[in-house]
Amino acid sequence: MGRGGQAMTLVKNSTPALTVKDVSYAYGQKHALDHVSFSVETGHCNILLGPNGAGKTTLFSLITGLFDCPEGSIHIAGNNLRHNTSKALAELGTVFQQPTLDLDLSIRQNLQYHAALYGMGKKAASLRIDAELERQNILERSEEKVRQLNGGHRRRVEIARALLHKPRLLLLDEPTVGLDVPSRSSIVNHVHQLAASGEIAVLWTTHLIDEIQPNDQLIIIDAGTIKAQGSIDAIQADTETDSIGAAFSVLTRRGGPT
Amino acid sequence: MSLSHYYRAMIGIFGRELLRFVHQRERFVSALVRPLMWLFIFAAGFRSTLGVAIIPPYETYILYEVYITPGLVGMVQLFNGMQSSLSMVYDREMGSMKTLLVSPLPRWYLLTSKLLAGVLVSVVQAYVFLLIAYFYGIEPPLLGYLTVLPALILSGLMLGSLGLLLSSFVKQLENFAGVMNFVIFPMFFLSTALYPLWKIQESSKLLYRISTLNPFTHAVELIRFALYNRFDLTSCFYTFCALALFLSLAIIGYNPRRGMMQRKGGA
Numbered sequence: 001m002g003r004g005g006q007a008m009t010l011v012k013n014s015t016p017a018l019t020v021k022d023v024s025y026a027y028g029q030k031h032a033l034d035h036v037s038f039s040v041e042t043g044h045c046n047i048l049l050g051p052n053g054a055g056k057t058t059l060f061s062l063i064t065g066l067f068d069c070p071e072g073s074i075h076i077a078g079n080n081l082r083h084n085t086s087k088a089l090a091e092l093g094t095v096f097q098q099p100t101l102d103l104d105l106s107i108r109q110n111l112q113y114h115a116a117l118y119g120m121g122k123k124a125a126s127l128r129i130d131a132e133l134e135r136q137n138i139l140e141r142s143e144e145k146v147r148q149l150n151g152g153h154r155r156r157v158e159i160a161r162a163l164l165h166k167p168r169l170l171l172l173d174e175p176t177v178g179l180d181v182p183s184r185s186s187i188v189n190h191v192h193q194l195a196a197s198g199e200i201a202v203l204w205t206t207h208l209i210d211e212i213q214p215n216d217q218l219i220i221i222d223a224g225t226i227k228a229q230g231s232i233d234a235i236q237a238d239t240e241t242d243s244i245g246a247a248f249s250v251l252t253r254r255g256g257p258t
Numbered sequence: 259m260s261l262s263h264y265y266r267a268m269i270g271i272f273g274r275e276l277l278r279f280v281h282q283r284e285r286f287v288s289a290l291v292r293p294l295m296w297l298f299i300f301a302a303g304f305r306s307t308l309g310v311a312i313i314p315p316y317e318t319y320i321l322y323e324v325y326i327t328p329g330l331v332g333m334v335q336l337f338n339g340m341q342s343s344l345s346m347v348y349d350r351e352m353g354s355m356k357t358l359l360v361s362p363l364p365r366w367y368l369l370t371s372k373l374l375a376g377v378l379v380s381v382v383q384a385y386v387f388l389l390i391a392y393f394y395g396i397e398p399p400l401l402g403y404l405t406v407l408p409a410l411i412l413s414g415l416m417l418g419s420l421g422l423l424l425s426s427f428v429k430q431l432e433n434f435a436g437v438m439n440f441v442i443f444p445m446f447f448l449s450t451a452l453y454p455l456w457k458i459q460e461s462s463k464l465l466y467r468i469s470t471l472n473p474f475t476h477a478v479e480l481i482r483f484a485l486y487n488r489f490d491l492t493s494c495f496y497t498f499c500a501l502a503l504f505l506s507l508a509i510i511g512y513n514p515r516r517g518m519m520q521r522k523g524g525a
Binding site: 094 | 260263264266267268270271273274277279281282353354356357358360361362363364368416451
């Protein structure tokens, strides 16, 4: 990329990777989200923390465009998701809570399929696949069928896949569900490193406090509304508590998350 | 999004469908065994009981096996259409439908590509069946193998979009047995696949009327005429209308503004 390209990147990076503004959503009569607003910047791991049923997955479905967002607006890298859907989705990498790989295809075939959906040419795709698998330390297993991998490795393949098209925003919906402790901490550390590298903005939803690291930005959600957002220190200071668990209890006025 | 993006995505979706098809050899074998049983066993048993008069596109008296071959080609495509919708329900339960739907192309394009990929598989199956039937003595004119191709594509699209439509309504894999009973069997038996419509008319006027409205009847007639180098405008028109109807309903069903992802997104 030439000088013009760099200038473009700078301009692009000045807009937040994700802006959610005044979003409300209901399933029939039941309100799942009520005027939710926040934004996500590059350079931090942004943790969307809330108990089960708080509206995390609904929010996730809205940001990925699986649900339409009738009230409020969502912008990904400055592109309105509703009016400029394709451009917005092109800047988004997603890891769903459910596993979404084809078990009978090899790791490489799974990633090639994804690359094709994002319009990448064969050669470019192949280079990116090697680079992302290398980063996840699974390059040497790329010809194996996904069925042969354990849960932790499958998740790594999904993270590699989400990064393949160099999105500005990486979304992960409770990505450690069902993983053993070593795979869990390895994925938590890996994603934090990724965010710290400054290449990408990360939004990670979870109900597990031990997945939070000191530099993270927190967004605390409960019963469909945002209760607090900011750095860990700021939230603890505001609630006059000395741990996230205590702050969380104060904010939600019930037992802290697990 | 550039044209090359559209092209690459379609090739990618085709490639995935073909790879999955290759990996599911049982699916391919059972898709072939089913019509072959009808041809080798059922048709042999019925040959003597059912005399078929001379009706277009045939120019002479024909054996019953010859009569039902186009119907069985239709059956291959009918099952394939339902099977690919089954795989879409499966994809949705497994989440791989989500990864397709969040990719940066218009949803109608992604669904149509998936539909075309299923048609590609069903056309391959239909030709393999016709080849085996050829060695069994069912020999349509050689040119017919070429002229039947557009008919197979159109009927495959129509049946595939019916499957797509069903997949937007069926919530879970378990409900799919119902599709078998309430869609595949009535469509197959109330059509010209196994007997000409005048035979049904002799027994029941009502069933006859239903059969003439059945889009599968028209798909079978389209294939039958095309296989004998003839073009049947009426059945082509009906098949096309059914395709347009099913496909637009299916695209509405998958539309995030009012469709099934929303209604079933309670989780």
